[in-house]
Amino acid sequence: MLIFEKARELAIIQSSAAVLGWDQETYLPPAAAGHRAQQLAWLSSRAHEIATSEDWKNALESAENERGHQDANLRELRREFDRASKISVELVARDSIASSLAKHAWADARERSDFSIFAPHLETLLIIAREKAELWGYEGEPYDALLDGYERGTPTAAVASLFDAMCPALKELAARAVEISALQSPSLPPGPFPVEAQKKFNAEVAAAIGFDFEAGRIDTTTHPFCTTLGPRDVRLTTRYMEADFTSSLFGVLHETGHGLYELGLPEADFGLPSGSAASLGIHESQSRLWENHVGRSRIFWEKWYPTAQEYFPQLRDFPLEQLLRYLWRAEFSPIRVEADEATYDLHILLRFEIERQMVNGTLAVKDVPAAWNERFRELFGFVPKDDRHGCLQDIHWSMGGLGYFATYTLGNINSAQLYAAAQKDEAVAQGIQQADYLPLLGWLRKSVHAHGASMDPAELIRHATGSAPTTEAYLAHLTSRYL
Amino acid sequence: MLIFEKARELAIIQSSAAVLGWDQETYLPPAAAGHRAQQLAWLSSRAHEIATSEDWKNALESAENERGHQDANLRELRREFDRASKISVELVARDSIASSLAKHAWADARERSDFSIFAPHLETLLIIAREKAELWGYEGEPYDALLDGYERGTPTAAVASLFDAMCPALKELAARAVEISALQSPSLPPGPFPVEAQKKFNAEVAAAIGFDFEAGRIDTTTHPFCTTLGPRDVRLTTRYMEADFTSSLFGVLHETGHGLYELGLPEADFGLPSGSAASLGIHESQSRLWENHVGRSRIFWEKWYPTAQEYFPQLRDFPLEQLLRYLWRAEFSPIRVEADEATYDLHILLRFEIERQMVNGTLAVKDVPAAWNERFRELFGFVPKDDRHGCLQDIHWSMGGLGYFATYTLGNINSAQLYAAAQKDEAVAQGIQQADYLPLLGWLRKSVHAHGASMDPAELIRHATGSAPTTEAYLAHLTSRYL
Numbered sequence A, B: 001m002l003i004f005e006k007a008r009e010l011a012i013i014q015s016s017a018a019v020l021g022w023d024q025e026t027y028l029p030p031a032a033a034g035h036r037a038q039q040l041a042w043l044s045s046r047a048h049e050i051a052t053s054e055d056w057k058n059a060l061e062s063a064e065n066e067r068g069h070q071d072a073n074l075r076e077l078r079r080e081f082d083r084a085s086k087i088s089v090e091l092v093a094r095d096s097i098a099s100s101l102a103k104h105a106w107a108d109a110r111e112r113s114d115f116s117i118f119a120p121h122l123e124t125l126l127i128i129a130r131e132k133a134e135l136w137g138y139e140g141e142p143y144d145a146l147l148d149g150y151e152r153g154t155p156t157a158a159v160a161s162l163f164d165a166m167c168p169a170l171k172e173l174a175a176r177a178v179e180i181s182a183l184q185s186p187s188l189p190p191g192p193f194p195v196e197a198q199k200k201f202n203a204e205v206a207a208a209i210g211f212d213f214e215a216g217r218i219d220t221t222t223h224p225f226c227t228t229l230g231p232r233d234v235r236l237t238t239r240y241m242e243a244d245f246t247s248s249l250f251g252v253l254h255e256t257g258h259g260l261y262e263l264g265l266p267e268a269d270f271g272l273p274s275g276s277a278a279s280l281g282i283h284e285s286q287s288r289l290w291e292n293h294v295g296r297s298r299i300f301w302e303k304w305y306p307t308a309q310e311y312f313p314q315l316r317d318f319p320l321e322q323l324l325r326y327l328w329r330a331e332f333s334p335i336r337v338e339a340d341e342a343t344y345d346l347h348i349l350l351r352f353e354i355e356r357q358m359v360n361g362t363l364a365v366k367d368v369p370a371a372w373n374e375r376f377r378e379l380f381g382f383v384p385k386d387d388r389h390g391c392l393q394d395i396h397w398s399m400g401g402l403g404y405f406a407t408y409t410l411g412n413i414n415s416a417q418l419y420a421a422a423q424k425d426e427a428v429a430q431g432i433q434q435a436d437y438l439p440l441l442g443w444l445r446k447s448v449h450a451h452g453a454s455m456d457p458a459e460l461i462r463h464a465t466g467s468a469p470t471t472e473a474y475l476a477h478l479t480s481r482y483l
Helices: A002-026 A030-051 A054-070 A072-086 A089-112 A115-136 A142-150 A156-184 A195-208 A245-264 A280-294 A298-311 A320-327 A344-360 A365-380 A406-422 A426-433 A438-447 A457-465 A472-482 B002-026 B030-051 B054-067 B072-086 B089-112 B115-136 B142-150 B156-184 B195-208 B245-264 B280-294 B298-311 B320-327 B344-360 B365-380 B406-422 B426-433 B438-447 B457-465 B472-482
Strands: A216-220 A226-230 A233-238 B216-220 B226-230 B233-238
Touching (some): A002 A226, A002 B030, A030 B226, A030 B233, A089 A115, A115 A142, A142 A156, A156 A344, A156 A406, A195 A216, A226 A245, A245 A280, A245 A438, A280 A438, A344 A365, A344 A406, A406 A457, B002 B226, B030 B054, B030 B072, B054 B072, B072 B115, B156 B344, B156 B406, B195 B245, B195 B298, B216 B245, B245 B438, B280 B406, B280 B438, B344 B406
Antiparallel strands (some): B226 B233
């Protein structure tokens, strides 16, 4: 099919841009930033041109006439084309300039903890976001159209009802977990945990849970990420703290989760929806599953602690129980990226509520700091000391990423539901009992990875677990771990 | 000018391909090679399409009508366009397939030291090379057209007369240098010279001679190289031997020479001929100047030896004189890439003669091994033990790089002529006396780098040194160093 060839060509371009993006984050000399931006702009313009061209449209229509609308790839290519072609080149350019200016203003505003520097930019980004929402269209509310860009086929109301139902339990659980953890004052023995030893330990763990170093690497960046440069080329990154070896390790476990998903997608379908990730919420389910359900479990550490003790001699007299307490510590932090498993979702619930109101026009930009702090107080019991530790902390809005935050908690919910379902398979359950996670990976490949984006995320979860997305398994997991 | 905008766009694409190429050599996971080849093929097809399009041609013609043919950029863009558009897409594809097959066959042939495996491929590559030569046209002989692709405006006969005149002196000098060096049996104290210390020492030296680490990096590869990913983004690589710190250092000095040239090209003209290197022979003059004239000089080591001794304690009791003897050692090796300064050019003269005859049709492929060995015996006094150590050792022909080899020796000749001319400037000469090479770099920037490809290489040498390319300074340098 011509349209499939075109989609594969588009993936060649996009994955080339990904190489440049990866290099930008890992190895780019400082003076090279300007030229790199031009290179990336050229590649993304070509990609946009191709994906919205008459040729593309004609190839898509002729494939639809031939195969009808039942083909999952054609259905998804149609959806993407309609979304892309509803946005004019003028709006794309305006959006890109606005985000670029907003990112600088946000960095400055955060630095000075001065929301008024960022506010006019956020206003502009919201106008553009609403304009896009109107062009894309929605059934319930404008926010639907934005969320759909990250979590296909998932209405805002459905997310809100999951989150609202979970909120009281989550709030209570977090408060109690923090209380219990405070009594234990968990800590690690003193560092340094040498970076070279951390690298070796992390790589050993990543390989053992199935990451193929013939088809990927781990490099170092300020913010850990995972990016795909080709069907057999997945790059992970992490950061190192000499005082805490678990920081880089859990970064690696998280990104390895993303990477295993990418490497598990059908290689022959690279560039087609059936060879692409289903959604951000599904992607995050994979990273959180390996990070939290596997990596923070007692069984995992019973297997890996002796190895850790070899790499880090100061652990030799440090009991496993104390390490586990450290890994299961809970604390209220004003900062999302520093939050633990027990308190993380409260941060997301807050952001989801605030941005939904902003996008739908029921919360004015000028009122965001007050609304943030008020809701924060309700959830966490205290108010951040300033906007830098409050509504200015995240980069997402400044990048035009409105609608993104919910996918973090959807990922957590999905991870627990998938992990519970996987264990109904006897081989998986037996493997986990012995800290052998290859049967688990096999189940995920078959139940999740192999389907790419052939199903909408909610449908994929139902297909893999037998029920629609539900918070049951997730709350059970948190309760059993923290209470 | 529209044509200049187009040339800059082309440079964006080519420099993006350079990023992918750099990553391919430095960090690419093994399983990713296939997809990377597809990405590079897409980028080079787009580049070729643009550079040979009707749009390009029209923009070039209209610029010529406006400015006439005196503009150096237009003159060079015209030359490139004519060369590129004389080759059909069909021939480009045939060439690319032939080289790709030949590279595999060559690797296999070298491995087994069996020329018959490579011979039919070399035959095909020669047919294509001659076909291209006929399409490009030439005045004297077919080889002219190939050489012109690497060393613009330099006829084969001019190179041959330089080489022929130099050959007897070079042969005698090499033989005597080898004799003298053998009596001294130069060596380094035992390693290991730790890789981390080598990296720090190399970086300190590269920075001191002017390499800007804000606009470049040094990474590790099997074969050292220098590549430009943007006007302020030059990547060098080297390789490390724990037994010999000078191996990585001279790799770095050589590649830093290339890198200083690239970073010295007029930044605002990136993508235009006036912002591009003049030729391979000029490029190599820069690398060899820093590697051999600066890096192997006594003054350089009087300054840097104490630092080297700090990094490598085993040097503390090792006299500077012995190090210099080691750096000036001369030995006949059958392998070009292992050859020292005193014997290197004999390898090039041999290759230039052989490939000139092959291309012009006066030497049949089947007779290459015998011709190689016979000429090798005349120059070196012995015969390589097999074709693996003889005519199969270099990758160049298998990549279709016929016409390339001469530029190595042209680079050596140019390096000596430029280094001698630079020292007529008092500040440069005074700087060199104190091992301060920034005045030298300033002179090179002004006399060579700033002109990009606005002049043909021979013209550039005349402009910078006051005389046409001549072997005088080079032979004087070798004589004074080795005899």
